[in-house]
Amino acid sequence: MSAGSKSLSDVLARDVAYSGEGISVRSLEDNIQEERTVQDTKVGELKVLRDRNVVIQTAMADELKKLRKFSDYIDGTATKGGFWAGFKEVVSYIPGFKSIAISKRSIEELLKQQYQVSAKRVKEAAGYCDVLKQSEQELYTEINRINGKIVEAAENERRALEYVLDLRTMQEELEAELQTIEAGSVEARKIETDQDRIRALLAEHSTNVQLYGAAENRYASLKENTRKLAETIRNLAQDIQQYTTAASIKLDMASAQIQAIGRAADASVVMLEMKKSLDVMTESMNVTTQFVSDTQIFFRQNLDKLVEELETFDEGTSALLDENLKKSKEIEEARIQSAIDKAMANRAKQVDGGGASAPAEG
Amino acid sequence: MNELVTLHTQALRGAVVPAYLDKLIAALRAARLNNTFPDRRRVQGSLETLKLAMEAxxxxxxxxxxxxxxxNMASFTRVLTDHELAGGSLSRMSETAHYEQKRDEAEVYAQLLQKRRYFEAIQGQPYAPLDEHRVQLRRHDPATGTAEFRLDLTKLDATGLYVRITIELTQVASAWRRKVIDLDADGESAAANEAFHATVYRNASYDAEHLFIHMHDIEGVSVDRVQRGVIGPVLFRLPREGEPTNPVVPAEPDKGNPRLGHAWRRWLESASSDAPELLMCFQTDIAARDVREEKSNDPIEDLLSTSIQDSERARYQHTRERFPFKVFKDRKFVVTRGTEALARAVCQAAGTKNLIYRVR
Known part of the structure; x- marks a missing residue:
């Protein structure tokens, strides 16, 4: 036992250096929960945006309705009572203007007010684009962090597997040695003591094999969901940017026409030109309305599905953790065996691959 | 940049923008504007906000x-909407320290840092309205049923000029209780009714004489004074880096004021300065009972009476005889070194004596 004793003491005394903060069922659960909280926050932000989107859509639709009415009535096609009768009805859509005779209002002033409201709505939407871009960037940072965790878990799993294999070898050697010694002798008792120590180490490190393996897989799933969320946010931000840019350019280009036509309309001179100017503004609102309508469908189709997937994932991981806790006692031997099988398979794969490093020797 | 991008609109980009805004701000400061004009601090606030926005x-x-x-209106509206949304945007954004810490990580953080600093900088700062209408009660005598009011309208006019109109008028009891300006139940605060408000608004582009006659014709109203203070037009010559012979200049100066536009074009032919040059006008136009002598000291805008057609003169004189007011027009200029001679030449040609302030 002299040569084996040195090897045995080395193996038993080996300090297996796992990187990171160490792992337990509880700490893994806590870490995963922490990562989930980040996702939940982002999903929460998206939900707020979805609600806000509805508000913007409603407001935009109202503005579009007013502008279209303006346009139709100025065209003289929408009312039998002529332009002024129609115009009076149009203005009644604007808060506070319901009871005012239209001939008493300045059209230039009304149009400027409408222009200002429209510009504000477009800018509000653009503001949400900033929020989304920041969220997207934070999620990519999160993905980098999760990648670090995945690599760390994979490396720790490999260390655990290598140690489990060494312990198993040692266990087999001791078993063989025990057969050659008289049962109940001092030597036999010493070997049994070493076997118990090895069993304890096997239990501890085979648990690590499973925990680090589970951590690697679950972090990988978490990363996949985070990536989906980031892509969802990026697509949405791009859509918003595209539409706000288009709308604000149209508004910028329309401002001088709106003033000019408002002034002309006030002078009751060039009514038809007013329609031309309003068409520019209406076009901008059309882009906007199309966008909000599209994004609502996008939300309905994607966000709910994403949330559902995340919830399913959550239930799955919790169940796995519960099961681990409940059955850990009963399946210890099976787990050790499973870890050894995995380690053996891993070693075989490394030998086949020819490039992997050999397990550390005691 | 000298071409129109849409109706009456030029788009300035790059280094000429801060040069242009700096000159405008300096000119406003130098102009020593009284309360006849739109509030100088608020207009200046808007220009400073625009500068910050462009820098960000x-x-x-x-x-x-x-x-x-x-x-133009699109630019001034940007300032308005940024001010309206600044508070909400800041509450949704992360703290400055967060963006400072992460600005090298990704471009989006650097952009958001700029935006946050911009919103923080403009919060609580003054800015000019597109339109603002106020009515002040100057005196109210319930015994005689007489009330004196001051109407105040500031407007970014469709001509592109910033205009402030102040009208002082008196209402007589039987009329004012029903129309034009309404007093609250306590007789302490007043508001113009919509029709009167709109009348003033619609006529803001016309001169004080026109407004006086128009308002005075309303039943139950006696106008005491109409004054207009107008900021603009502004003429500028902004050299472009690497293109000294192709400076940025206004595209339609003749539509701002034909007389000034003509003089400006002549001046441009010999202008060669490397520095930004600017000439900014500040017009006052008063029609009031207490003006002693009818006169225009405005070198680029005459009195209505001098430009009236012969066929209309008799009718015009008859109208004027009905109203006890006189008109006084004036204009002061703020100039840079290069445009000072232009301003002096314009005044000399018209035989007027005008205040001319120099900015660097």
Whole structure:
């Protein structure tokens, strides 16, 4: 036992250096929960945006309705009572203007007010684009962090597997040695003591094999969901940017026409030109309305599905953790065996691959 | 940049933008504006906000009215909406320290840092309205049923100019209780009714004489004074880096004021300065009972009486005889070194003596 004793003491005394903060069922659960909280926050932000989107859509639709009415009535096609009768009805859509005779209002002033409201709505939407871009960037940072965790878990799993294999070898050697010694002798008792120590180490490190393996897989799933969320946010931000840019350019280009036509309309001179100017503004609102309508469908189709997937994932991981806790006692031997099988398979794969490093020797 | 991008609109980009805004701000400060004009601090606040916004990269270009030479409605609306949304945006954004820490990580953080600093900088700062209408009760005598009011309208006019109109008028009891300006139950505060408000608004582009006659014709109203203070037009010559012979200039100065536009074009032919040059006008136009002598000291805008057609003169004189007021028009200029001679030549040609302030 002299040569084996040195090897045995080395193996038993080996300090297996796992990187990171160490792992337990509880700490893994806590870490995963922490990562989930980040996702939940982002999903929460998206939900707020979805609600806000509805508000913007409603407001935009109202503005579009007013502008279209303006346009139709100025065209003289929408009312039998002529332009002024129609115009009076149009203005009644604007808060506070319901009871005012239209001939008493300045059209230039009304149009400027409408222009200002429209510009504000477009800018509000653009503001949400900033929020989304920041969220997207934070999620990519999160993905980098999760990648670090995945690599760390994979490396720790490999260390655990290598140690489990060494312990198993040692266990087999001791078993063989025990057969050659008289049962109940001092030597036999010493070997049994070493076997118990090895069993304890096997239990501890085979648990690590499973925990680090589970951590690697679950972090990988978490990363996949985070990536989906980031892509969802990026697509949405791009859509918003595209539409706000288009709308604000149209508004910028329309401002001088709106003033000019408002002034002309006030002078009751060039009514038809007013329609031309309003068409520019209406076009901008059309882009906007199309966008909000599209994004609502996008939300309905994607966000709910994403949330559902995340919830399913959550239930799955919790169940796995519960099961681990409940059955850990009963399946210890099976787990050790499973870890050894995995380690053996891993070693075989490394030998086949020819490039992997050999397990550390005691 | 000298071409129109849409009706009466030029788009300024790059280094000429801060040069242009700095000159405008300096000119406003130098002009010593009294309360006849739109509030100088608020207009200046808007220009400073525009400068900050351009520096922060929030906008690619500054839209300028090609006739008036001032930022146009789209540009002034940017300032308004940014002020309206600043508080809400800041509450949704992360703290400055967060963006400072992460600005090298990704471009988006650097952009958001700029935007946050911009919103923080403009919060609580003054800015000019597109339109603002106020009515003040000056005196109220319930015994005689007489009330004196001052109407105040500030407007970014469709001509591209910033205009302030102040009308002092008196209402007589039987009329004012029903129309034009309404007093509250306590007789302490007043508001113009919509029709009267609209009448003033619609006529804001016309001169004080026109407004006086128009208002005075309303039943139950006696006008005491109409005064207009107008900021603009502005003429500028902004050299472009690497293109000394192709400076940025207003595209439609003749539509701002034909007489000034003509003189400006002549001046441009010999202008060769490397520095930004600017000439900014500040007009006052008063029609009031207490003006002693009817006169225009405005070298680029005559009195209505001098331009009336012969066929209309008799009718005009008859109208004027009905109203006890006189008109006084004046204009002061703020100039840079290069445009001072132009301003002096314009005044000399018209035989007027005007205040001319120099900015660097």
């Amino acid at each position: 990269g929030l906008y690619d270009q500054l839209y300028v009215d090609a006739r008036a030479g001032l930022p």
